Amino acid sequence: MKILYFAWLKEKTKVSEETLSLPKGVRDVAGLVAALKARGGGFAEAFANEAIVRVAVNQEHVGFDHAVADGDEVAFFPPVTGG
Amino acid sequence: MKILYFAWLKEKTKVSEETLSLPKGVRDVAGLVAALKARGGGFAEAFANEAIVRVAVNQEHVGFDHAVADGDEVAFFPPVTGG
Amino acid sequence: MIFVQEHDFDPGDEIAKLSAGNTHVGGVCVFVGLVRDFADDGALQAMTLEHYPGMTQKQLEAIEREALERWPLDATVIIHRYGRLQPGERIVLVGAASAHREAAFEACHFLIDWLKTKAPFWKKEETQGREHWVDAKHTDDAAALRWNKK
Amino acid sequence: MIFVQEHDFDPGDEIAKLSAGNTHVGGVCVFVGLVRDFADDGALQAMTLEHYPGMTQKQLEAIEREALERWPLDATVIIHRYGRLQPGERIVLVGAASAHREAAFEACHFLIDWLKTKAPFWKKEETQGREHWVDAKHTDDAAALRWNKK
Numbered sequence: 168m169k170i171l172y173f174a175w176l177k178e179k180t181k182v183s184e185e186t187l188s189l190p191k192g193v194r195d196v197a198g199l200v201a202a203l204k205a206r207g208g209g210f211a212e213a214f215a216n217e218a219i220v221r222v223a224v225n226q227e228h229v230g231f232d233h234a235v236a237d238g239d240e241v242a243f244f245p246p247v248t249g250g
Numbered sequence: 251m252k253i254l255y256f257a258w259l260k261e262k263t264k265v266s267e268e269t270l271s272l273p274k275g276v277r278d279v280a281g282l283v284a285a286l287k288a289r290g291g292g293f294a295e296a297f298a299n300e301a302i303v304r305v306a307v308n309q310e311h312v313g314f315d316h317a318v319a320d321g322d323e324v325a326f327f328p329p330v331t332g333g
Numbered sequence: 334m335i336f337v338q339e340h341d342f343d344p345g346d347e348i349a350k351l352s353a354g355n356t357h358v359g360g361v362c363v364f365v366g367l368v369r370d371f372a373d374d375g376a377l378q379a380m381t382l383e384h385y386p387g388m389t390q391k392q393l394e395a396i397e398r399e400a401l402e403r404w405p406l407d408a409t410v411i412i413h414r415y416g417r418l419q420p421g422e423r424i425v426l427v428g429a430a431s432a433h434r435e436a437a438f439e440a441c442h443f444l445i446d447w448l449k450t451k452a453p454f455w456k457k458e459e460t461q462g463r464e465h466w467v468d469a470k471h472t473d474d475a476a477a478l479r480w481n482k483k
Numbered sequence: 484m485i486f487v488q489e490h491d492f493d494p495g496d497e498i499a500k501l502s503a504g505n506t507h508v509g510g511v512c513v514f515v516g517l518v519r520d521f522a523d524d525g526a527l528q529a530m531t532l533e534h535y536p537g538m539t540q541k542q543l544e545a546i547e548r549e550a551l552e553r554w555p556l557d558a559t560v561i562i563h564r565y566g567r568l569q570p571g572e573r574i575v576l577v578g579a580a581s582a583h584r585e586a587a588f589e590a591c592h593f594l595i596d597w598l599k600t601k602a603p604f605w606k607k608e609e610t611q612g613r614e615h616w617v618d619a620k621h622t623d624d625a626a627a628l629r630w631n632k633k
Contacts, residue, residue, distance in 0.1 A: 173535055174605035175616045226538035228601065242535060242603075246619030249532065249563060249604025250434075250516055250575050250595055256385055257455035258466045309388035311451065325385055325453075329469030332382065332413060332454025333366055333425050333445055333584075345495015348515060356520035356570035362591075363513050365498060369582060370506035420506035432519060434595065435626065441512075442588055476585065 168237050170203075172213070173244035176220065179213035189237045196222050197231040199241065213243070221246055251320050253286075255296070256327035259303065262296035272320045279305050280314040282324060296326070304329055335393045336412040337384065344426055351408045351430040358407050362441035363428040370420035372467075378459040380467075382415040382424065385453035389413070396447045400429065403443070404436040411444060413454065443480050450477040485543045486562040487534065494576055501558045501580040508557050512591035513578035520570035522617075528609040530617075532565040532574065535603035539563070546597045550579065553593070554586040561594060563604065593630050600627040 168189055172180050190202040204214045214220060217231070223242045224233050235241055251272055255263050273285040287297045297303060300314070306325045307316050318324055334350075336342070344365050352358040370377055393411050400409055408430045418424060427448065429440035456467040484500075486492070494515050502508040520527055543561050550559055558580045568574060577598065579590035606617040 171535065173603070174533055174607070223535070223538055223603070226535075226541050240537075242538065244535065244603060245605060245616065247600060247603055248606045248617045248619050249534070249602050250599040250623075254385065256453070257383055257457070306385070306388055306453070309385075309391050323387075325388065327385065327453060328455060328466060330450065330453055331456045331467045331469050332384070332452050333449040333473075343495060344498045344513075345493060348494045348498075348513070352517055352571070356518075358517055359519040360517065361515045363494075363498070363515075364584070364588065365511045365513075366584065367502055367508055367510065368506075369509040421502070434514070434516065435622075438514065438592055445584065472585075 168235065169240045170199075171240065171242040173242065175245060176213045176243050179209045181209055189235065194234060195231070196224065196229065196233050196235055196241070199235050200231065200243075219245060251318065252323045253282075254323065254325040256325065258328060259296045259326050263292045272318065277317060278314070279307065279312065279316050279318055279324070282318050283314065283326075302328060334408075334410045335390060335397060336410075337386070337389050337393065338412065338414060339416045341414070341423060342412045342426060344423070347410055347412065347426055347428055351410060351428050355407050355430070357432050358430045359432045360434040360437040361428060361430045362434075362437040363426065364441055364445050365423055366425040366445070368418045368420050368422045368424060372458045372460045375460045377420060378462075379417055379419050380459065381417045381457045383455045383457065384413075384415045388453050392452050393448065396444060396451060399447070400440045400443055404429070404431065404440040405433065406431050406436060406440055409440065409444065411448065413448070413452065415454065446473075446476045446480060449473045484558075484560045485540060485547060486560075487536070487539050487543065488562070488564060489566045491564070491573060492562045492576060494573070497560055497562070497576055497578055501560060501578050505557050505580070507582050508580045509582045510584040510587040511578060511580045512584075512587040513576065514591055514595050515573055516575040516595070518568045518570050518572045518574060522608045522610045525610045527570060528612075529567055529569045530609065531567045531607045533605045533607065534563075534565045538603045542602050543598070546594060546601060549597070550590045550594055554579070554581065554590040555583065556581050556586060556590055559590065559594065561598065563598070563602065565604065596623075596626045596630060599623045 351361045410428045412426045427444035429437045431437040501511045560578045562576045577594035579587045581587040
């Protein structure tokens, strides 16, 4: 699966894009976030307050309870501020 | 006083502008309309349905109960349709 | 700024002028009204806009002043044409610039709604070779009413 | 029409295109968002707009499609820039053209409100020599909520 990070999530993780295999036992966004957080460092920091993190799976806004599968494109970002 | 007519009121009265002395006993727009109507012909026709006639005294929208005096500029027109 | 004129105007220029030299402006909202090719009774060949010159300027200034009092605006503009116009031609432009998007939107909406019921303009349509004066719309009255202060 | 681009755009051209060749259009409403010279914590030197390329186009198309379904529109446009922008520069333009004034106004308002909460753009402000990401505004969420179907 492809994981993307934007805005301050990119700055904290120091990663804009990475490809990884679906971690074992992970079925939804919440599970994926827990797995990423477990890496510690910038990842733990980026997801410290999950309430201010938004997620898109395959370029659609979804909730943390949305399913994820290998092959998905998952993006993490703050609430949008364009316009 | 100066009287102005616009749109179909001008077409019915065949007058766009006229100057006249305040008719005797006329104190308000309603009285002025009655005096103009009494001329008959196009004037009677123009004011046949007073509900669809609007009036401005000295270039301000007013009601038929508004006072008129010599020296006033009184304009009669249909509800506005610009924009 | 108020302009009552027979000639056309340039919407791009007007948008630019609403924020020219003022980097406090965060949003500009503009509405342009055009002559449509249809009327209630069929295809429209042209329309003629008559107005009450002395009063028009005064009324539009009052409408603009009201908008400036109600919203935190940096600039406003109203341009209204008169004379004979054909389908596709511009009739009117209203615009408002503000630091805040909502203020720009609401003020622009207010300007056109109030103009439609307060500015002394009358439209005569030419359809099927006949001319007739356009009746005022109840929907315009209703639209203007929403801006009455509670 | 959707345009996500680094370069500037011409609001006058966009207004013209919204009714070009279509004399059924009676009203065009356009909103232009500009970079202001101030931020919550002081004077703003510049801002940088980051976005999520693949998703941006898709989301803006969905927002435009929703507007076209809700109102009787003849044309719509959304242009959003990204990259580094200075005070006074244009960021975004949304516009709608319709036979009816209310439809043009509401659709235009809807486009910018939904864009503000759904399009994946993020602003980083440069103030007092420091950079920081802009927080989302509750007022933007509230503005977007009003368009939710009852």
